[in-house]
Amino acid sequence: MNERAKILLEMILARETITQQEAAIYFGISERTIRITLDEIDAFLMANHLPALQKQTKTYWQYNGDSDAVRRVLALTSKKNAADFWLEPEYRLHLTYCQILSATNRVTIEQLEKIGQTSRSTVNNDIRKLRVSLAENGLRLEVDPRAGFMVVGDEATLRMRYVTACAYLRRYSASTPLFDEAKQELLRYCVEQLEQGQRRELTYESFLQCFDYLAITVWRLNQGHALNGDTPRQLPRPLQLLEPVFALKFTDSEVTAIQATIRQAHLLKDELIDRGLNLTLDLLASEFALYMSHTLQIAFLQSSTFLKNLTMHLQTVINQHQIPTASPLSAEMMASIQRQYASTYTAVREAVAAIPALAELGFGREEDLCLLTVHVVSGVEQARADVEKRLKVLLVCHLGVGTSQLLRLRLSGVFKFQAQIASAKDVENAVPDAPNYDLVLSTVPLHDTSLTYIKVSPYISAPELTRLGGQINHVIDRRLKENYQNLEEESRSPVLKELLTPRTIKTDVAAADWEDAIRKAGQIMVDANIIQPSYIQQMIDGVREFGPYIVILPGVALAHASATDGVNRIGMSLITLASDVKFGHKSNDPVHTVICLATVDHDTHLRALSELVTLLNDETFQASLSASDKDSIVQSIQTLNQSED
Amino acid sequence: MKIMTVCGMGVGTSLMLKMTVESALAKLGRSAEVQHWDLGTVAGQEHDFIVTSDEFKDNFRDDPNVVFITNIMDVNEVQTKLSTYFAERGDQ
Numbered sequence: 001m002n003e004r005a006k007i008l009l010e011m012i013l014a015r016e017t018i019t020q021q022e023a024a025i026y027f028g029i030s031e032r033t034i035r036i037t038l039d040e041i042d043a044f045l046m047a048n049h050l051p052a053l054q055k056q057t058k059t060y061w062q063y064n065g066d067s068d069a070v071r072r073v074l075a076l077t078s079k080k081n082a083a084d085f086w087l088e089p090e091y092r093l094h095l096t097y098c099q100i101l102s103a104t105n106r107v108t109i110e111q112l113e114k115i116g117q118t119s120r121s122t123v124n125n126d127i128r129k130l131r132v133s134l135a136e137n138g139l140r141l142e143v144d145p146r147a148g149f150m151v152v153g154d155e156a157t158l159r160m161r162y163v164t165a166c167a168y169l170r171r172y173s174a175s176t177p178l179f180d181e182a183k184q185e186l187l188r189y190c191v192e193q194l195e196q197g198q199r200r201e202l203t204y205e206s207f208l209q210c211f212d213y214l215a216i217t218v219w220r221l222n223q224g225h226a227l228n229g230d231t232p233r234q235l236p237r238p239l240q241l242l243e244p245v246f247a248l249k250f251t252d253s254e255v256t257a258i259q260a261t262i263r264q265a266h267l268l269k270d271e272l273i274d275r276g277l278n279l280t281l282d283l284l285a286s287e288f289a290l291y292m293s294h295t296l297q298i299a300f301l302q303s304s305t306f307l308k309n310l311t312m313h314l315q316t317v318i319n320q321h322q323i324p325t326a327s328p329l330s331a332e333m334m335a336s337i338q339r340q341y342a343s344t345y346t347a348v349r350e351a352v353a354a355i356p357a358l359a360e361l362g363f364g365r366e367e368d369l370c371l372l373t374v375h376v377v378s379g380v381e382q383a384r385a386d387v388e389k390r391l392k393v394l395l396v397c398h399l400g401v402g403t404s405q406l407l408r409l410r411l412s413g414v415f416k417f418q419a420q421i422a423s424a425k426d427v428e429n430a431v432p433d434a435p436n437y438d439l440v441l442s443t444v445p446l447h448d449t450s451l452t453y454i455k456v457s458p459y460i461s462a463p464e465l466t467r468l469g470g471q472i473n474h475v476i477d478r479r480l481k482e483n484y485q486n487l488e489e490e491s492r493s494p495v496l497k498e499l500l501t502p503r504t505i506k507t508d509v510a511a512a513d514w515e516d517a518i519r520k521a522g523q524i525m526v527d528a529n530i531i532q533p534s535y536i537q538q539m540i541d542g543v544r545e546f547g548p549y550i551v552i553l554p555g556v557a558l559a560h561a562s563a564t565d566g567v568n569r570i571g572m573s574l575i576t577l578a579s580d581v582k583f584g585h586k587s588n589d590p591v592h593t594v595i596c597l598a599t600v601d602h603d604t605h606l607r608a609l610s611e612l613v614t615l616l617n618d619e620t621f622q623a624s625l626s627a628s629d630k631d632s633i634v635q636s637i638q639t640l641n642q643s644e645d
Numbered sequence: 646m647k648i649m650t651v652c653g654m655g656v657g658t659s660l661m662l663k664m665t666v667e668s669a670l671a672k673l674g675r676s677a678e679v680q681h682w683d684l685g686t687v688a689g690q691e692h693d694f695i696v697t698s699d700e701f702k703d704n705f706r707d708d709p710n711v712v713f714i715t716n717i718m719d720v721n722e723v724q725t726k727l728s729t730y731f732a733e734r735g736d737q
Contacts, residue, residue, distance in 0.1 A: 546653030546684070549700030552661060553718050562654030562683060586699065587715055599656045602681075606660065613664050616718060 005040045012041075021205070025171075092126050093133060094165035098176040100141075100149050101162055101216070104223075108148035137161055155227055156257065159216045166212040167205070178219045186245060187214050193238035194262050213261045221248045229253030284357055285310040291351040292376055296344070298383055298480050299487040306379040313375055314361075317368055329367055337370045344380075345373045387479045388472070391417040396442035396453065399423050403443050403458035410460055415472065427451065438475050441468075486569055493604050496611035497637050499572040504528060507628040509575040514548075514583045514591065515540050518559045521575045521596040530571030531598045535561060539596065548583035551591055553616055556625070557583055560597040570605055571598045572612075576628040593625045611640055646677035649690060651697040655683025658698065662717045666696050669724040673731075694730070696723070 004027055011018055011026075024031040100107050112123045127149070131141050139153035139161065151158060169175055177184060191210045220226070229251030235243075239250055239258070250258075285307050289300040300306050329337075338345050349369050352358045363372065395411075397404035404421045411419055420437075424444050440453035454471060456464060504524050511517035522536035538561035543550060551557045573596045580590035595612070599605050615621045615636060624632040650666055652658035659681035666679050682690060684704055694710040698717055705711040712730050716722055 542653055547700045549652060549698040550658060552658060553716065558657050558661070560654060560657040562656055597657050602656060603660075605656070609657070609660055610664055613661055613718060 005037050005044070008034075008037055009041050009044075021170075091169070092122075093130055094168045095176070096126050096130055097134075097151070097165050098162065098169065100151055101158075102176050102178050102219070103148075106144060106148035106150045111148070134161075155220065155225055159213065159220065162216045163209050163212045167209055170208065178215050183245070184215070186241070187211060187218065190214060190238040190242060191262070194236060194258070197236060197238070210262050214258060217254060217258060218242060218246050218248065221250075221254070222246060226251055227253040227257060229256075284355070285314060287355055288351055288358065288372075291354060292347060292379075293484065293487075295347040295350070296376075296380065297484045298380055299484045300379055300383070303379070303383060303386070306382060310375060310379075313371070314363075317361075317363065317371065329370055334366060334370045337373055341373050341377050344376050345369065348372045348376060383480060384476050385416060387476045387483070388416040391415075391439060391472070391475065391479075392437045393417050393419040394427075394437045394440045395419045395421050396424055396427050396440065396444065396446065397421075397458065398444050399425075407441070407443065407456070407458050407460060414465055414469070438479065439472065493607045494570060496572075496608045496615070496640060499570070499608050500574055500634075500637050502630070502634050504571070504573040505575070505630060505633060506573075507576045507630040507633070508578045510578045511575075511581055514543070514557075514581045517557075517575070517577060517581050517591070517594045518543070518596070521559065521573050521594045524573035524575070525571050525596055525598055528571065528573075530568055530573075532566035532568070535566035535598060538562075538566065543583070548585040548589075551583050551585040551588040554588045555580070555590065555592040556588075556616060557591045557594045558597060559594060560599065567598045567600055569598075570600045570608075572596060572608065574633070576625055576633075578628075615640060646675075647692045648677050648679045649687050649692045649695045650679060650681045651684055651687050651695055651701065652681075653684055653701075655681060655686070658717060659683065662696060662698070662714065662723075665714075665718055665720055665723050666727070668720045669727055672720070672724050673728060675731075696727075 008023060008027075011023075020031050020034050023034045023037075027034070027037075096112060099112065103111070109120065109123055109127075112126075113120060127141065134141055134151065134153070137153070137157050139151055139158055142150045142152050144150075166175065179187070188211055191207065191214055195207070195210070232250060232252040232255045235250060235255065236259070239255065243249060289307060289310060292298075293300045349364075352363045352369065352372070358364075362368070393411075395404045395407055397407070408419050408421060411417075419441070424442070424446060427440075427442075427446055440451050441456050442453045443456060443458040445455065446453060454468070456468065460468070506520075506524060509517075509520050511520050518539050519536055522531065522533075522539060525531045526533050526536070539559045542561050543559070548557075550559055574593065576593050577591070580592050582589045583591055585591075597605065597609070618636070621633070621636045624636060648666060650659045650662040652662065663679045663681045670677055670679075677693075680690075680692075684701065687695065694712065695705065695708075696712045696714060697705065699713050699715050702713055705713075712726050714723055714726060
């Protein structure tokens, strides 16, 4: 650990409350560096078999108890920093603004001079700049030669400007408190209560901003500057506490503004704030999406649009729960939703019941269940549309020029996919990747082909289109299910016997040279729909570029490419060769066994690969490979680890 | 101690080598963090030393902190070469 990490750890051990921001200010470094320092401390603790630091939300570390020493150090340093930054014009601009607003009446130029420890000309200069900057927000600086300065303009803008200025000053540990410590404590408590009332957890930064807003509101009310409005119908309990203490009355527009500030906290231009709140909703949304994916067997999680919309929906509903509004759905509409999408509605109700946070947030109401149902239904529609757009459809006509063009035009008006065109001759001579098409439509009868196709007339009629639509829906259903199953497969790390199966193992394969051997082994994965043909070339290019290092054992090559392009899912294939080939490896040539590996990321294949290592070190397995004995190769793989299970 | 195992792509061979290195370290009674990387990006990573295949000698010319392995699945070879490396470094 370096010196900084040591000091920071001491500070934390001294049972002091320290925020990331305070630490950053204390050391005069970025918050990012503080996080790195904290990682160093964690590494040190773990190396010494001690529990790691506990990071709390709002990026602070909370401790109980006293620590005057640390507090003093912090106070000393931040004072010094404040003085340094006082020299910065922007800093002075914000401070001057806060000073003027926080003055009981007006503030005189002499007072400003004294506070800023600057000359009259500097103050004048600052005032000029402040005037320009205020004008941008539609605010004015009013001056009375004897009484001094005062800011006038739209009350809401004026307060927001104060909040911004405070946030700026806070970066340098400076502040112009409007109230004494006890009253500030009460205001903090009040924000906390309002925050909890909205079932939110604000980031530390946005909590402070909400506090600033409440403070300036109370201050301005005391000065007689209120937002126009009526007596609120219902005053939130935390605000009720404030009225007698500060001798004021909140209007309904004040209450709305305060609640809105807390509600929109994460929308303020601050990354931290954004991340703080959205994260939880994101997690909640994906938990719900995952649950629905399983029930409906549709891979919602693949669609970021669905998740984004869902997150926004949750956000909106949570906000609405705060302010009771008329339901956007009539009883009639709700009944219709429940009838029309009965199975989805049931699934949604189950999901909400199964996810405690959703139930707790009040999503169990019939109306919310209906809205979520509509959301899910449109998510399914979107997923279907995405699949339809990507369907590979082949249109076959006699020559592939005339009628098929017309047909394509016709279809593109009705369906979302873009069809490819081929002549009957092409198809009969076997289009190379014909089996990869989801649907083949032909205007002429096809002979000598194993392709399943649908015969259509070139001038397709309406009933024919309807029928075709049904068939296409069928294909989409199948694709959706496949996508879901693939996702399920990807989400876990497979074992070797799931990858190397009788289908992906071939023995006695004839190959002319190393390149051909990789092609033959790769083709197995292409046939099994694990990779695209392009991946084979990448494996060969890998050997060309980096040399024959893939010959990992005498006689065994492990071919793979780094790119995940062209990989549909994780997979392996294994071939033994009829006659050995040379890769050009100094000691491990000639090669008898070629194993191909298709990876989807850095680590998912770890389990299978480590099993492969065990097997390759096993003499029985080596003998089976040399003998090209497929049955015993498969047997070894299948029975691997069985004794342990 | 942070050891990087390296191959051309950083997913297959390097991962196998990582497993061999971990077995060899266990036999030597040592522990270390072992990560697998590809040739292109390993240079930018903080590490104590690199273990890689003989085939990449040209890529690491004159670098004393690289251990070259002929048979990346041979635990004995890796063990021998690692202990030689530790001895040379004066790290017994």
